[in-house]
Amino acid sequence: GNSVTQMEGPVTLSEEAFLTINCTYTATGYPSLFWYVQYPGEGLQLLLKATKADDKGSNKGFEATYRKETTSFHLEKGSVQVSDSAVYFCALSESGNTGKLIFGQGTTLQVKP
Amino acid sequence: SQTIHQWPATLVQPVGSPLSLECTVEGTSNPNLYWYRQAAGRGLQLLFYSVGIGQISSEVPQNLSASRPQDRQFILSSKKLLLSDSGFYLCAWMSGRGAYNEQFFGPGTRLTVL
Numbered sequence: 059g060n061s062v063t064q065m066e067g068p069v070t071l072s073e074e075a076f077l078t079i080n081c082t083y084t085a086t087g088y089p090s091l092f093w094y095v096q097y098p099g100e101g102l103q104l105l106l107k108a109t110k111a112d113d114k115g116s117n118k119g120f121e122a123t124y125r126k127e128t129t130s131f132h133l134e135k136g137s138v139q140v141s142d143s144a145v146y147f148c149a150l151s152e153s154g155n156t157g158k159l160i161f162g163q164g165t166t167l168q169v170k171p
Numbered sequence: 172s173q174t175i176h177q178w179p180a181t182l183v184q185p186v187g188s189p190l191s192l193e194c195t196v197e198g199t200s201n202p203n204l205y206w207y208r209q210a211a212g213r214g215l216q217l218l219f220y221s222v223g224i225g226q227i228s229s230e231v232p233q234n235l236s237a238s239r240p241q242d243r244q245f246i247l248s249s250k251k252l253l254l255s256d257s258g259f260y261l262c263a264w265m266s267g268r269g270a271y272n273e274q275f276f277g278p279g280t281r282l283t284v285l
Contacts, residue, residue, distance in 0.1 A: 156228070
């Protein structure tokens with residue numbers, strides 16, 4: 059079945075460091091790919107998405123490129139801030155009309171001043 | 172604008188007791204609705220989804236059930252809670268049909284079964 063694998067956390071970085079959170083997927087068909095973020099004490103919100111191969115999603119300085127050849131959707135940011143501390147979830151949406159999301163296990167990011 | 176409500180925010184229940192978690196959406200009609208669970212140290216797992224009133228699909232065999240009595244109301248229930256039902260329960264909605272639409276999540280309910 060379809061699945062998403064994220065790098066293990068927690069990830070601890072100093073402010074202004076470069077961030078990469080790896081995400082790979084297994085899927086049949088052509089899924090859409092998402093990154094959701096969960097700030098402390100809050101629900102999930104969409105960070106960015108890509109709906110087809112080679113698309114790049116971007117938001118708030120974060121970027122991820124849909125790489126079909128490597129089945130990856132790695133999240134990157136050039137310079138993290140303390141306010142980026144959160145849990146990041148990679149997810150895929152299966153083909154079809156149900157919109158069901160398959161999530162990775164989440165990666166906790168802690169940014170220190 | 173659309174909003175999604177979940178209640179209660181936190182809940183502590185003894186093993187064997189019943190459960191009812193409610194989710195309502197405002198500002199949209201005929202949404203897809205979803206229940207997810209986030210167990211400690213694990214990712215989110217889809218439990219149920221619904222594409223219309225009375226239409227429920229279960230994703231994993233479990234001790235829980237779901238119902239959609241109204242267009243924008245989604246209820247998660249159990250007759251007898253197990254310890255393994257503890258976790259963070261999230262309701263979500265999506266407008267339209269398709270694999271590329273964004274899901275919007277509620278604030279969640281943290282359930283502890285003792």
